[in-house]
Structure formats: C-alpha cells, structure tokens
Amino acid sequence: MGILVSNISKSYKEVKALHNISFEVKPKELFGLIGPDGAGKTTLFRILTTLLIANEGKATITGFDVLNNFKDIRKHVGYMPGRFSLYQDLTVEENLKFFATIFGTTIEENYELIEDIYVQIEPFKNRRAGKLSGGMKQKLALCCALIHKPKVLFLDEPTTGVDPVSRKEFWDMLKRLQQKNITILVSTPYMDEAALCDRIALIQNGEILQIDTPENIVKQYSKVIYDVSANNMYQLINSLKAYQHQHSVYPFGEFVHYTDTRSDFNPKELKTYLEEQKLSNISIERTQATIEDSFMEMAK
C-alpha cells in the first residue's frame, strides 16, 4: 500500500518527458529518485501528486488511483515542490497555521510529528518566510508538508541550493520521519545522497536506468576502477583518453577514474605508457565504484 507506478509515459507536445516508468515504493520505505535536471523527476512527481495526467500507464498512492481517486490522494499526501513554495510575505507561524487550516487540522493536533523540526525554526516564528535562510525555508516547507500527518511524503529536490550542513540535517530528519510510519519518495540530482536512501531509481532522459538498493547498484558495477593521478590533470585526461585499451576515463575530483577494456589489465603497463607521455608523479590505485560510476556506466 505504498506507491505503485506502472508503465507511466508523459509527453509535452513533441518532447517525451517520461517513458514507460514503473517502480514500487513499499510502505515506510525511503525511496530516492536520482537523476540530473531534466531527467523527468518533477513531471513524475506531479503525476503522482495528481497535478498532471499521464498519457499512458497507471499509478496508485496507498491504493488510490491518481486519476480517479485524486481527491482521496490530496487528503493523504504531503508535497514539497522543487522550489520554495510558501508565502514569502507571511511569517513562519502564519504559513504553518494556514496550511494546517486548509488541511482541516491545527498545529497542536499534529505537533508531535513536526516537533523536532519546528523547534529549530521556532525562534524565528515571527519572521517572514521570505527572510529565512535556505536551510530554514526548507525546514519550514517540510513542517507545512507534514502538518496534516500524511501517509506519503513527496519531496521534489528538497536539498537543491541548500548548504552541506542543512543538507545533512535534512536527511537526518527524513530518517526520523521514516520511523513514524511515513512513506517517503524523494528526488535529488546529487549522487552522494543516494546512499542515504533504502532503495533508489536512477533516472535519465525520462527513463529509469536501474532500481535497487544503493549497495547492490554499486556491487553490480562490473569493472575494476582505478584512481589515477599525475602532475598535470589536463594532460593526464588526454593521455588516458588516447590510450588504446581505455574503457572509460572520468575526472573524479583530484583523481581520474579509469577502467580498462581488458580483464587482465596490468596497472604497470599503463604507468609506463603515461610516463612515455611525459607525465610524472603518477599514481594508479584500485578504488571502489560509487553510484556516480554506476550511473555513468549505464548512461554511457
């Protein structure tokens, strides 16, 4: 009775935004939809929150059909859209009160659910929402989305544009909400946030690349990845790309992630090659694949 999505497709005029999307979110699961801007995440969220109608396919939220039972769904879901969507000219408290009212409840009634988030912004309860910092806005938006004790929570890119400290706090809050029997579907363009979800779907260009737990996705990465570094990054990348046995070459922070086409790859050989290219301080070491490596391999 969580979220069930089967064969959803949606096009805007010529552009195909979603193509045959299917997945299932179990009750009380924290499910992540991971993909870059323009992958179709927001369109999918809007279909699931009954704001858009899909061209094809079916979806149910806690058993209610998104098309026929949209009124029931609107009573039982919490939705936090991608950009900050509260009244900037109302204070923190006025916003919260207003959203409680339109859901036919009061702040007091469900205070227990939002308490540990609300106490963090309570000192600013008389401040206008427009004057809050990014992290504060996001906490207030979460409070407003939770005020009617929804069974399912939809969070569309809640951490975009938020600094690392607030991001971390936000994910901690989601973990706690999960304990309170709320099913959560969250989307993010940040691959590093994938590891914080129970299960994730990688999505790009309107298609799902893979659905699994973050651990399994990384495990299924079939190649051995090497961290390569040298004195000159630009020349290193060019040399690696020119190497005849390269399978993939991706800059990855201070290193380059390198995979080879051969199963019997010997790093020493590569080192010799790089030295011939007049590179120095060369280091080649095995490393663990990340979600990002998996994503790129699949999207390649």
Next chain:
Amino acid sequence: MKLFIGFVTKEFYHIFRDKRSLFILFGMPIVQILLFGFAITNEINNVDIAILDHSKDATTKEIINKISTSKYFSIKQHIEREADIETVFKKGKVKAVLNFEKDFSKNLIKDYQATVQIISDATDPNTANTISNYVSSILQNYLQEQNKGIKINYVIISQPRMVYNPELKSVYMFVPGVMTIILMLVSAMMTSISITREKELGTMEILLVSPIKPFQVIIGKVFPYIFLSIINAIVIVLLSIFIFKMPVQGSLFLLGVESVLFIISALALGILISTISATQQTAMMISLMGLMLPVILLSGFIFPISSMPVPLQIISNVIPAKWFIIILKGIMLKGVGLQFIWKETLILFGMTFFFIVLSVKKYKIRLE
C-alpha cells in the same frame, strides 16, 4: 467556516503587507477622483472671445462692456463680417464669438426682443457649454437691471450654437465613470494578480494537492476584494458628494446593490483572466488591455456611445461597464428607481452569472 476565515485572513495579510497593492486599492481611487474632478471642472476664467456687433448701438456697447469687465471673459477681437467667424475659430484665437443682430436696440424697444448668438468652439464641449451658460446669465443680469421700474419686460434671446460637436452628450459626468474604472481595476485586476501570484510562487501547487476545493479557493480569494471594493465605492460616493457637491438623487440602497452586482461581475472576470495567464505580468497586461481600455474608451465614460461608429456601438454592448455607467447615471444624476433601470440591471446580472459559470468551469484542478 474555519477554512474560510483562515483563507481570508491570509489574503488580508498579503494585501496589507504589499505596499503596491495597498496604493492601488486606496490611493488610486482618491487620486483618480480628485484628478478627474479638478481637471474636468465647471469653472472658467478669462476666456478669450470675439465680438461681431452688427448694430453698434448703446445697448450692445453696454452689454459688451459688462462682459468685458467680468472676470470670466476677455474680449480679444472685434470682427466685422460673418465670414470672419470661421477664421478666428480656425486660428484658435478665441473660444467663442458673440454675434449681435442688426438693430439690436431698436428691436428691443420695438418688439421687446433682440437676439444675440453665442457661437462657441465645442471641440472642448465642456467649456463650450459653460461659456454659453455664463454669457446667458450675464445677459439675464443686464436685463433685470434694465427692467427695474419699467413695466414691460424686454427679452434678449440668446441663441447658443455649438460648432464641431453639436450634440454635446454625457460629458462631465465623470463620477460614474471613475467609479466604474476603479471598481473594475480593484476587483478584476487585483484578483487576477493575486491568483496568478500563487501560480508563480508555486503555492498554487500545494493548494491543489490539498483537500481544499476550487470554489473554496475562489471564494476565499474574492471575498476580501468584494469587501475592499465596497469600501472604495463608498469612498468615491462620499468624495463626490462632499468635495464636488454632486447630489445623489436616487436611492443609496439601490446604488449599493447595483455596485455589488458590478463588483461581482468584475471579480468573475478577474478569475477568468487568472485561469488563462501564467504570470502576474500577463494577468496585469490582460486586465489593462482587455478590461481597462474598453471601459475607458467604449463604455461611454469619455466618448459618447451615440457618436461612435456602428461596429463599436455594437461591441460596447458586451462591456459590463457600459450598463453599469447607465445605471449609475440613472441613480446618481436622474434619481430614477429600479423601474427605469431594470433592463440594464438584468443585462448586468446575466453577464455576471455567465462570467461566474465560465470562470468556475475554467478553473483548473490540475496544472496544465
């Protein structure tokens, strides 16, 4: 009910915290009515006129002297021939010409009656009208002085003749027009902007994904503006009564009811606009171009409908403001009751009903 109060409270917060909308709501009506009131004024001062005196006798001299000493007129030119009248007007030197008939004194004594023609430039019809009234009253005064102690009354017939705009209809009744414009502006533009603002901010998305029903959103949005528009209407009526001494002849109650009807139709138009525009800017443009311009140009407020080309006259019929102005003029100036304006009221009612149905139908329960 709690929901309603909550929603309306929120709307009032928006209105009172936004200086721009506060100005449009309360500054604009006052500024407009004062502007129109003082710009279209009945006072004239030192208006240039020309004299065409065919008799040049004692009486005409006396009258001319009286006119020239009044503060209202200054005699710019004496002309000799009828043909020169056209010329002085064309040159724009004078606003009016007084044409005394031949043998003015003689006629007055012989027939107890003489004629002076007041020819005025009615490109500015308001002034033209005023000029002829002033001249007439100077002549009246003169006669009254002359007739003292004489048993037989002399009569000077003044023949006003307006050139260039002979009909001179519905000109300076600016109060009904301004009231219509302001109610339209406040009701239609402000509601459409306030609804599209929610779309722009994304809060509409959250409202949609909540159990609140479309009609609840609409009523919650519209109520504060009904309230504020009524206050505006009252302010305008009070201003016109106390500052411009404009008598309201008819029933104030009827005036109130008709105003509320018009306000509701404007609000429905506002909602309709908000359903077809995605941004505040579009809503504002549509309100200004699609509502304000027709109200100003085609409602008969400034340009008399009867002198418009036929196609425009037909179009003017679909503009609610036209009917409301007729109703307002009826009540405020003529003091008529419902029995004389029921037809207009019914048309306005029909339009309002149509707009409400259309806007509720058009209101989207989803994005897109």
Next chain:
Amino acid sequence: MNSNNVIQAEGLTKIFGDFTAVNAITFEVKKGEIFGFLGANGAGKTTAMKMLIGISLPTSGAAQVAGFDVFTKAEDIKKNIGYMSQKFALYDDLTVKENITFFGGIYGLSKVKIKIKTKELIDDLGLDEVANQLVGSLPLGWKQKISFSVALLHEPKIVFLDEPTGGVDPITRRQFWEMIYRAAHEGTTIFVTTHYMDEAEYCDRVSIMVNGKIEALDTPKKLKEQFQVDNMNDVFLKLARG
C-alpha cells in the same frame, strides 16, 4: 604584487551597516590555477566575489585582480575577466550564433574576430547542427558548455564561475570539468564559487568561508588529511560546526 598572482587580496572587508559581510580576507590565486571559493549561503562569498569583479566597492583592505586595483581600476578589471553563472548565462530566445555575436560585441571584439571565434567555438563543441537553433531548445548541459565558452570569448585572464555544474548529469559535468582543465592548462585562471562540495574536489586549491572569514585554505587533499575525513563535504561539516 607577485607577477605570478592573478588575484591578490589583503584584509579585504565589506561592511553593510553594522553587519560585516566579509571580514578581512587575505588570499592569492596563481595564474592558471583552479581556485575553489566555498562557503554556505550567506557566508559572504557572493559579496567577496562582487568586490573582486569590480561591481562592489570594498569598505577597507586591498585587492588586485588581473593586475588592476579594485578601488580605482574596476573598469579595467571588467575587461579582463569572464563571468558565468548558472542562473544567468545565455539568452534563451537567441540562437547559439546570435548569443556568441552579442557577447562578443559586449566585450568589444571586432566583427572579424567574432566570426573566427564563433567558428572555433562551434567546431570545438561540435555544435554545427544546432548553431542556428534557439538556445532555449538545447539541453542544460549544452547550454552550460556554450556559456563557459562564451565567457572565454574575449580571452580573459580570469573566469569567475558561479556554481557552474549544479544539477547537470554526471557525464556532461565531467565534460565541463575537462573544458575547465583545458582553459586552465592554457593559462586562464579559474575562480569557482560554490556551495556544492563535490565541485570543490576538482579544484587545485580551495578556501572555505564561514561567517565572513576564510577559515581554511589549501588543496583538497591536504584539507582532507588535516580534518581526517575522506571528502570535502565532511571537511565543510567539521568546519561549519566548529
């Protein structure tokens, strides 16, 4: 000033009323370096950057950018820097070519030069087929690559990038960083302001601003060693939480 330093700031301060947005920051950026300028929202990095690009006058301190003083030579600074922000980059309703021509014109390139540069840029990015399409119709990743190239049109000494790769897909993002590496290799200094810590990992050196002050400044590798963590995100968390 050391001729090898493209940016040199000493005690640079900006005070708004009684609020010190930037509190006496001192740092230098070398020629051809990729310098990460990090900080949370409101830490003061935007204010600091505005002073460096000559659109905001410092309250006190000293700074030279591309050899020009920020107090007296702001106009010269603007001629010698490029700027690209994620929020505003190109005009969506102009074609790729029109955008290039427009921005080339702004920086005073001659017609001939614009023509040459346009061809170079289009060949370089493989944009032949879309050169006459409206920018608005292109994918985000392409737009960002084009706007970076446009920022380099007038061969500036320094390019300021404001959160350049947020939200872009991982592959395009790497292509973007490859472009940055190339520009740096060719001698252009790259100044990246961001609060995305994974962008920081790509920089040669990074500074981290907290409450108007630079609290850390080193290579990502050394910072990670210093704080005994394995990514920049954790470095930031440790710093910001004190």
